[in-house]
Amino acid sequence: MTRFIDLPIRIKFFGLMSLLLLVLLVATGIFTYQRQESFILKFAVDNARSFASQLIETRDYMSSVVKGEPEHNYNLVPQVVATQVARRVTQNSKFYVRQVSLRYRNPENRPDQYETAQLKAFAQNPTREVYDIVESDDTRSFRYMQPMLATASCLECHGTYESAPNFVKQRFPPGHFSYNYQVGEVIGAVSVTIPMKDLYAQLGANLQFDMIARGLVFLIVILVMAILMSRQVIDPVKRVSERIIRVTRTGDFHEKLPQKTHDEIGSLIGAFNDLMEELARKTLQSKESDERYRRFIELSGSAVVTFLKDGKIVIANQKAETLFGRSRQSLLGESIFSFLENGSALQEKLGTGEDAKEESSRQRVRGAGGKTKEVEMVISASKTDREPMFTAILREDRAPSS
Numbered sequence: 001m002t003r004f005i006d007l008p009i010r011i012k013f014f015g016l017m018s019l020l021l022l023v024l025l026v027a028t029g030i031f032t033y034q035r036q037e038s039f040i041l042k043f044a045v046d047n048a049r050s051f052a053s054q055l056i057e058t059r060d061y062m063s064s065v066v067k068g069e070p071e072h073n074y075n076l077v078p079q080v081v082a083t084q085v086a087r088r089v090t091q092n093s094k095f096y097v098r099q100v101s102l103r104y105r106n107p108e109n110r111p112d113q114y115e116t117a118q119l120k121a122f123a124q125n126p127t128r129e130v131y132d133i134v135e136s137d138d139t140r141s142f143r144y145m146q147p148m149l150a151t152a153s154c155l156e157c158h159g160t161y162e163s164a165p166n167f168v169k170q171r172f173p174p175g176h177f178s179y180n181y182q183v184g185e186v187i188g189a190v191s192v193t194i195p196m197k198d199l200y201a202q203l204g205a206n207l208q209f210d211m212i213a214r215g216l217v218f219l220i221v222i223l224v225m226a227i228l229m230s231r232q233v234i235d236p237v238k239r240v241s242e243r244i245i246r247v248t249r250t251g252d253f254h255e256k257l258p259q260k261t262h263d264e265i266g267s268l269i270g271a272f273n274d275l276m277e278e279l280a281r282k283t284l285q286s287k288e289s290d291e292r293y294r295r296f297i298e299l300s301g302s303a304v305v306t307f308l309k310d311g312k313i314v315i316a317n318q319k320a321e322t323l324f325g326r327s328r329q330s331l332l333g334e335s336i337f338s339f340l341e342n343g344s345a346l347q348e349k350l351g352t353g354e355d356a357k358e359e360s361s362r363q364r365v366r367g368a369g370g371k372t373k374e375v376e377m378v379i380s381a382s383k384t385d386r387e388p389m390f391t392a393i394l395r396e397d398r399a400p401s402s
């Protein structure tokens with residue numbers, strides 16, 4: 001498996017970048033969602049509270065001004081007025097407003113499970129309001145309740161049976177649980193319900209639009225960076241490395257790259273060009289010095305052979321051709337030791353050339369036609385930075401040996 005670090009920069013960079021931006025997108029999404037949610041909750045609470053307060057005020061007002069009227073017109077009962085007002089006010093909204101009581105007169109005002117629990121809590125401790133997000137079956141709803149306290153005017157109809165107006169007495173027999181309230185007692189509550197999905201509908205749409213817009217911006221950022229990065233960094237670096245590979249293969253140091261900028265990449269290309277120039281100059285110099293050396297050893301009166309530690313001949317002069325009875329071409333690459341009778345012994349003695357010094361010995365050379373000649377062989381080692389090289393001067397004896 002390829003390690004992450006070995007992947008192309010393009011993939012590493014944009015992989016990480018995309019990941020980062022994705023995390024950012026999700027994080028800002030969550031943040032926005034939370035903010036919008038708390039905003040929406042505040043919106044719901046504010047609206048529910050104002051609905052409830054208005055209803056309670058309406059009822060209080062009605063209760064204090066109506067006297068005998070409901071006797072003839074049931075529609076003027078404070079509860080009935082408040083219900084109608086609530087219905088009209090919430091007509092075009094997703095708010096559902098009810099006025100409920102544990103001891104209801106109208107079964108339509110019977111509290112549900114949540115309302116019952118809250119009414120019981122209000123009876124213990126009448127707080128200003130309560131709200132919650134309530135899960136029931138498969139729907140989540142925002143619920144809000146504000147208690148209604150009985151005032152003296154309410155007791156006209158909600159006090160004792162005896163003191164109630166006739167129309168109330170007729171409808172609700174003695175002993176009905178809707179009588180006998182005290183001033184200050186919780187008589188019921190305004191209850192506001194908003195399905196969460198209606199609240200979220202707006203939020204969700206907003207959030208989706210938001211995320212798409214933000215995603216697009218991030219995408220554009222990534223794309224622009226991708227293009228910039230490729231053009232400015234990756235492509236030029238690739239060109240340099242391809243050029244280096246080619247130069248290594250061909251050995252042609254005259255390769256140059258156009259330097260278009262003066263930034264870091266520009267100076268990399270400049271440095272590459274300088275290096276190529278320097279290498280071209282060095283190679284030329286070394287070729288020249290090789291050439292000088294070759295011409296110089298040609299002048300020598302003895303056979304001169306330069307070889308590597310495995311004996312491989314790399315340079316041989318014309319006298320060597322005569323001595324070994326071979327053309328220069330066929331000598332190059334051969335092992336010097338194969339031309340000596342005691343070649344292997346000499347090879348061992350030279351060893352790796354690590355601690356080489358000048359060696360002088362007498363050797364028998366196998367020349368042309370299998371004839372042997374005795375020579376005085378002087379070997380000097382020179383160590384280049386890589387491999388030891390040996391130069392041998394083979395001097396034939398004046399007197400031919402027998």
Ligand code: HEC
Pocket residue numbers: 059060063066070077078079080099100101103104105106107109148149150151153154155156157158168178187188189
């Ligand atoms: C004129 C008589 C009258 C007065 C005054 C009056 N109510 Fe009622 N109230 C009724 C009647 C009648 C109903 C039943 C309405 C219906 O049929 O929907 C009722 C219903 C209610 C309900 C709904 C629960 C239920 O029993 O169905 C609440 C809550 C309530 N009244 C609170 C109050 C409060 C609080 C006051 C004082 C601010 C008050 N009422 C003043 C007559 C009165």
